[in-house]
Amino acid sequence: MARSIKSITNPKLSLNILDPQEVQRIHTATLDVIENVGVRFPSKRALDIWAAHGATVDWETQIVKAPGYLIEEALKKAPPAYALAARDPAQDLPLDGNHVFVGTDGCGVEVIDIHSGERRRSCLQDVVEIARVADYLEEVGFHWVAVSAQDKPPHTRGLHELKAIWDNSTKHAQTESIYSEKEARAAIEMAAVIAGGREALRKRPVLSIMQCTAPPLGHDGGSLDAALIGAEAGVPVGFMTMAACLTTGPATLAGNLVVGNAEVISATALIQLAYPGAPVFYAAAQTASDLRTGAYTGGGPEDYLFGAATNVLSDFYNIPLSMGSFATGAKEPNWQAGVDNSLSTFMACVVMSDMLLGVGFLHGSRIWSYAQMLLDCEIFSIIHKMMQGIVVDDETLALEAIRAVGPGGNFLKQKHTLRHMREIFLPQFMDRRPYNEWQEKGDGPADWALAKARQILESHQPDLLDARTSAELQAIIQSVE
Amino acid sequence: MSEELFKAMAQSIIDGDSEEADRLARLAIEQGIDPLEAINKGFVVGVNHVGNEFSCGNAFLPELVMAGEAMKAAVAALEPEMARRGTAREVLGKVVLATIHGDIHDIGKTLVGTMLSAAGFQVFDLGVDVPVETIVQKAREVGADIVGVSALLTTTMVRQRDVVEALDDLGMRPKVKIMVGGAPVTREWVQEIGADGYSEDAIGAVQVARRLVSDARATSAA
Numbered sequence: 001m002a003r004s005i006k007s008i009t010n011p012k013l014s015l016n017i018l019d020p021q022e023v024q025r026i027h028t029a030t031l032d033v034i035e036n037v038g039v040r041f042p043s044k045r046a047l048d049i050w051a052a053h054g055a056t057v058d059w060e061t062q063i064v065k066a067p068g069y070l071i072e073e074a075l076k077k078a079p080p081a082y083a084l085a086a087r088d089p090a091q092d093l094p095l096d097g098n099h100v101f102v103g104t105d106g107c108g109v110e111v112i113d114i115h116s117g118e119r120r121r122s123c124l125q126d127v128v129e130i131a132r133v134a135d136y137l138e139e140v141g142f143h144w145v146a147v148s149a150q151d152k153p154p155h156t157r158g159l160h161e162l163k164a165i166w167d168n169s170t171k172h173a174q175t176e177s178i179y180s181e182k183e184a185r186a187a188i189e190m191a192a193v194i195a196g197g198r199e200a201l202r203k204r205p206v207l208s209i210m211q212c213t214a215p216p217l218g219h220d221g222g223s224l225d226a227a228l229i230g231a232e233a234g235v236p237v238g239f240m241t242m243a244a245c246l247t248t249g250p251a252t253l254a255g256n257l258v259v260g261n262a263e264v265i266s267a268t269a270l271i272q273l274a275y276p277g278a279p280v281f282y283a284a285a286q287t288a289s290d291l292r293t294g295a296y297t298g299g300g301p302e303d304y305l306f307g308a309a310t311n312v313l314s315d316f317y318n319i320p321l322s323m324g325s326f327a328t329g330a331k332e333p334n335w336q337a338g339v340d341n342s343l344s345t346f347m348a349c350v351v352m353s354d355m356l357l358g359v360g361f362l363h364g365s366r367i368w369s370y371a372q373m374l375l376d377c378e379i380f381s382i383i384h385k386m387m388q389g390i391v392v393d394d395e396t397l398a399l400e401a402i403r404a405v406g407p408g409g410n411f412l413k414q415k416h417t418l419r420h421m422r423e424i425f426l427p428q429f430m431d432r433r434p435y436n437e438w439q440e441k442g443d444g445p446a447d448w449a450l451a452k453a454r455q456i457l458e459s460h461q462p463d464l465l466d467a468r469t470s471a472e473l474q475a476i477i478q479s480v481e
Numbered sequence: 482m483s484e485e486l487f488k489a490m491a492q493s494i495i496d497g498d499s500e501e502a503d504r505l506a507r508l509a510i511e512q513g514i515d516p517l518e519a520i521n522k523g524f525v526v527g528v529n530h531v532g533n534e535f536s537c538g539n540a541f542l543p544e545l546v547m548a549g550e551a552m553k554a555a556v557a558a559l560e561p562e563m564a565r566r567g568t569a570r571e572v573l574g575k576v577v578l579a580t581i582h583g584d585i586h587d588i589g590k591t592l593v594g595t596m597l598s599a600a601g602f603q604v605f606d607l608g609v610d611v612p613v614e615t616i617v618q619k620a621r622e623v624g625a626d627i628v629g630v631s632a633l634l635t636t637t638m639v640r641q642r643d644v645v646e647a648l649d650d651l652g653m654r655p656k657v658k659i660m661v662g663g664a665p666v667t668r669e670w671v672q673e674i675g676a677d678g679y680s681e682d683a684i685g686a687v688q689v690a691r692r693l694v695s696d697a698r699a700t701s702a703a
Contacts (some may be wrong), residue, residue, distance in 0.1 A: 042585070107635070109635055109665040109667070110667060120669075121667075121669065148635040148665075150635055152638075154635075154636035155636070155640055157635075157636060179634070179636070188589070214585055214586065220585055221585075246542065246543060247588055248588055248591075251543075289542075289544075291541040292535075292538070292541060292542060292684075293542065293681075293682035293683070293684060293685075294592055294675075294682060295540045295681065295682050296664070323553075366664065366665070396622060436507070458565060
């Protein structure tokens with residue numbers, strides 16, 4: 001049975017991270033970069049589109065230099081709000097600036113096996129099982145392809161992954177693991193089968209497509225072609241920059257925002273030039289590289305600041321945002337994971353990023369952990385609660401109860417207490433036991449989270465895709481295999 | 482007098498100042514200083530200093546990279562003179578590097594190249610999106626000790642296996658060692674495809690490369 005989805009809405013908290021002048025300066029610097037430094041678009045189709053609209057195209061280097069007005073005019077055509085459709089319409093996700101939804105993270109290469117606890121390479125069955133657990137969890141609003149189906153051939157892997165998600169869950173699927181035109185065409189065909197035809201898919205996009213940029217200031221050709229195929233079909237597409245201070249971006253945060261912004265808005269503008277009005281979203285997961293190794297960190301104060309700053313940019317361009325939060329660099333569900341994922345997710349939530357990616361990973365989005373997945377969901381629930389803020393009215397000021405209790409005494413017997421006690425957050429995975437009990441049992445949050453995941457996997461019955469539709473999807477995959 | 486020049490050479494590396502390193506190298510040639518001496522008594526002292534500072538946690542990756550670039554500039558300036566004298570800098574080994582066909586991710590591979598050449602390897606960086614045959618051909622042409630293949634995507638990572646198999650088929654192994662890298666690469670993957678080494682970062686890659694060439698020499702000596 002399809003379950004309700006938890007989202008943050010009507011927030012009481014807010015944060016000022018960049019003032020309008022600062023945003024304008026970032027925007028102006030970005031246009032300067034696009035116009036004078038250029039961005040690489042290694043796709044014939046993309047370069048043709050740019051050339052047809054008067055941008056300067058260097059066919060040798062595949063670098064495009066586009067004037068600022070061309071970018072600005074193109075971006076104005078993007079719809080500010082739309083909904084991601086789910087197989088079950090009750091689970092549609094409005095991307096309207098007043099909702100924050102969380103997805104599963106992706107696309108990992110290893111899994112900590114839910115039964116044996118061993119770390120091993122990911123396969124299609126993992127995509128199936130993660131989809132089933134995610135289908136159950138109210139904190140998870142939509143799917144990314146969580147792990148790579150490495151037992152399937154590389155050129156159709158992304159299709160097997162999508163089918164596994166649609167087979168096992170009624171929630172929206174956003175793929176980040178389709179990087180070629182051919183695979184994108186097949187994915188659209190599959191989505192059309194689910195939606196009930198190409199026109200129905202345009203109205204109810206049960207699929208959205210996320211592509212990574214290739215920082216600094218570049219794109220991947222296959223990704224561009226795949227995104228154009230998606231946009232042509234009216235499926236929401238987004239470009240994610242992962243520009244990282246020191247390596248793929250400047251050491252300074254503002255400079256890194258400029259580089260990432262140039263990648264994202266140039267590709268978004270391309271989509272609008274090709275298909276004006278196509279639904280698009282901004283996506284980002286910037287961070288700072290480790291000072292010692294240059295490695296991806298997935299955490300740290302820079303990461304958290306990017307989490308909040310990027311939504312200001314996507315608001316400036318008036319398109320939804322898919323923001324990388326969670327994604328700790330920790331190797332197991334521990335202190336580091338808690339700090340990273342709480343702060344990055346809080347910062348992305350407090351500015352109302354539309355989509356957050358996502359729950360479930362360790363080691364910088366490489367190793368899937370069911371325990372971490374459930375713990376991440378709890379982090380989101382805590383933030384969800386915090387975003388409701390403090391309500392001040394006659395009832396919540398509780399004068400009547402205060403009068404009744406007076407100095408001394410307690411509030412446990414008050415009717416007011418009964419009315420409101422369930423508003424107090426009750427954690428699933430915080431250890432609030434007496435010290436002795438902890439000492440005797442020696443277990444903890446990660447154990448409970450894993451046990452809960454096991455129980456969900458064993459007992460949850462998702463609304464499976466009917467056998468006929470599933471077979472149609474299989475036939476599409478076979479036709480390109 | 483050359484003592485002072487050697488000191489300045491070391492400092493140019495520590496400062497990561499490629500132009501200064503180039504200038505000092507040319508000055509050394511003008512003054513008739515043996516290029517090998519300029520390298521070993523001058524520039525390498527700077528490289529070692531930065532390396533030590535890095536190990537202690539006082540220097541960071543950008544400083545290492547800039548020192549590596551400055552070292553490259555110095556060696557490039559000295560090379561014609563070395564050729565004229567019929568001498569050559571001792572290299573730790575020859576490394577052919579590439580990001581595999583279908584993959585355009587550049588930065589990790591390039592960083593590994595910089596670190597390896599700073600450490601004294603001769604690096605042939607073939608760039609990105611490189612077909613297996615091109616990698617193998619280059620390895621044969623230069624007599625590579627190590628072939629390094631990078632991939633960021635799980636869909637392209639599988640082609641690292643093709644490189645291993647191609648080098649096997651041509652009988653170039655075990656003389657040629659194979660290192661693989663990229664975010665999805667794990668120890669288990671390395672074992673499965675029968676590669677010789679991997680590292681999760683560029684600093685570690687240098688250590689692995691050193692180990693592989695010294696193991697190979699030990700084996701061939703025995």
